[in-house]
Amino acid sequence: MIFSIASSLLLGGVAGYGYLKTNGVTNDADKIQRIFANAGWTKKEDGETKTIRLRRRRKIENGMEYVYQLPLGFDRKKVDTDVLADGLNTKKIAFDITKVKFNKDILKQIKQLKGVKANKQVELDFDGMLKIRVYENDLGKEEWSDGLLKGGWKVPVGKTQQGKMIYHDFDNRKHLIVAGATGFGKSVAMKMMITSLIMNKPDDVTFSLIDLKGGPAFARFKKAKQVTEFGTDNTEALEIIQKVKERMDDDYRKIVEGGFEDVIEAGLTKRHFIIVDEAADLSESKESLRLLTDIVRKGRGAGYYVIYATQYPTAEAIPMQIKRNIPARLCYVVDSSTASTVVLDGAGAESLPEIPGRGIYKNVKQIILQTPFMSNEQIKERIKPFEEEKHELPRTPSTEDRKHTLVTEKA
Numbered sequence: 001m002i003f004s005i006a007s008s009l010l011l012g013g014v015a016g017y018g019y020l021k022t023n024g025v026t027n028d029a030d031k032i033q034r035i036f037a038n039a040g041w042t043k044k045e046d047g048e049t050k051t052i053r054l055r056r057r058r059k060i061e062n063g064m065e066y067v068y069q070l071p072l073g074f075d076r077k078k079v080d081t082d083v084l085a086d087g088l089n090t091k092k093i094a095f096d097i098t099k100v101k102f103n104k105d106i107l108k109q110i111k112q113l114k115g116v117k118a119n120k121q122v123e124l125d126f127d128g129m130l131k132i133r134v135y136e137n138d139l140g141k142e143e144w145s146d147g148l149l150k151g152g153w154k155v156p157v158g159k160t161q162q163g164k165m166i167y168h169d170f171d172n173r174k175h176l177i178v179a180g181a182t183g184f185g186k187s188v189a190m191k192m193m194i195t196s197l198i199m200n201k202p203d204d205v206t207f208s209l210i211d212l213k214g215g216p217a218f219a220r221f222k223k224a225k226q227v228t229e230f231g232t233d234n235t236e237a238l239e240i241i242q243k244v245k246e247r248m249d250d251d252y253r254k255i256v257e258g259g260f261e262d263v264i265e266a267g268l269t270k271r272h273f274i275i276v277d278e279a280a281d282l283s284e285s286k287e288s289l290r291l292l293t294d295i296v297r298k299g300r301g302a303g304y305y306v307i308y309a310t311q312y313p314t315a316e317a318i319p320m321q322i323k324r325n326i327p328a329r330l331c332y333v334v335d336s337s338t339a340s341t342v343v344l345d346g347a348g349a350e351s352l353p354e355i356p357g358r359g360i361y362k363n364v365k366q367i368i369l370q371t372p373f374m375s376n377e378q379i380k381e382r383i384k385p386f387e388e389e390k391h392e393l394p395r396t397p398s399t400e401d402r403k404h405t406l407v408t409e410k411a
C-alpha cells in the first residue's frame, strides 16, 4: 500500500516532532514567522528587531489566509512570494509501508526515503495589514464555457485560486496590456477576448487587428463582419493606425461638441478595439507609436480601446507613455523579474508556475489567475454566423459605415 505523508507529520509521528516543535516548524503560520526572520524581513526600532505579528487567520477556498500587522516603516516590497512558497512547501515522503521495518533503524530508513515537494501557492495582498494566502492545491486549467460571458464590454480574464472568475470591463478599465514569454497564452487570451466581445456585442463592436507576427493568430477573424481592418506588417499598421486616429478624433470632437464627457455619457453604443500583437515590432515605427499613444490617451473618452500585446516586455517595447495610460495589465509567465517589473511594476510573473494561461492580472490589485482556454474549433463555431465574403478588407470603414457611429443620444 503506497502512502504519501508530509515529512513534518511523518517525522512528528515517528521521532522528529520534538525537534520541529522546539524549532517552531509545525504549521504554516509558524513557518511564515520563521521565514520572515531568516530572510531578514524585519525592521529595527529603538535598537530592537521587530517582525510581523499574526492578527488573525481564516479558512478560505482551497487554503488559509493569514493577516499580519507589519512593524512601522517596514518595506513590504521585500517580501518575496517565491521565498515564502519554497519555505512552505515541505517535502512529502512517499513510501511503501509494507517495506518499512519497525525496528531501531526506522529513522535511517526514513532518511533514505525520497521527498516529493508539496505544491502550495502563495498570494500576497495588502490593505493596511499584510495578507498572506496559502493555497493547498494548484489552480489547474480552466476550460471555456459560454456561461462565462457576462455581456456588456466585459471579458473573462481568468479564475482565481479561490474559484472566482475575474472580468476586465473595457468600459470601466479601458485599455489592456497583455505580456508574457512565448507560448504562455497571450494569443489564446486575445482570441478568447475578441470572440467574447463579438458574442456580447455583435452589432456594436468593431476591430482593427494588427498582427505583426504575420497574421497567424488573428487571421481566423478576418471574415467576421466586425473586423473592419486587418494588417500584418508595419506599413499596414501605420496606415490602419492613422485612419483609426482620424476617425477617433472626429468622433471625440463630436462627443465634446455635444457637451458630453465621453462615449458613455453621450449614450453611444459602438466601441472600436485596436488590437496589436507583437507590439514590440511597432516600436520600429516612431510615427505608429506616436499615433497609438494618442489613441490610448483620447480613446478612453471616445470608445476606442487598445489591447497592446508583447512577448518582449522591455522598456522599449512598452514605452512609458503607453504604460502610463494603460493601468490594466495581464501578464503571463515571463523569464525575469525585470520583465515582470516592466509589465506589473513589480516582480512576480517570473515565478508563476510554468503553465500556459497562468497569469497575473493587475487592475487596482494584483491577482493570480488561470485564463479559460477557448480552442480554435470553439472560436470557429462562434464566429461562423458573423462571417461574410469580403473581397478586400478595407483598412478603414467607408464613410457610409461611419455615419452610424456617431448619432449621439442622451443616455
Ligand SMILES: Nc1ncnc2c1ncn2[C@@H]1O[C@H](COP(=O)(O)OP(=O)(O)OP(=O)(O)O)[C@@H](O)[C@H]1O
Pocket (backbone or CB within 6 Å): 141, 142, 180, 181, 182, 183, 184, 185, 186, 187, 188, 189, 311, 356, 357, 358, 370, 371, 372, 373
Ligand atoms: N489558457 C490556457 N489554457 C490552457 N492551455 C493554454 C492556454 N493558453 C495557451 N495554452 C496552450 O499554450 C499554447 C500556446 O499559447 P499561445 O499561442 O497563446 O502562446 P503565446 O503566448 O501567444 O505565444 P507567442 O508569443 O509565441 O505567440 C496553446 O496552443 C495552448 O495549447
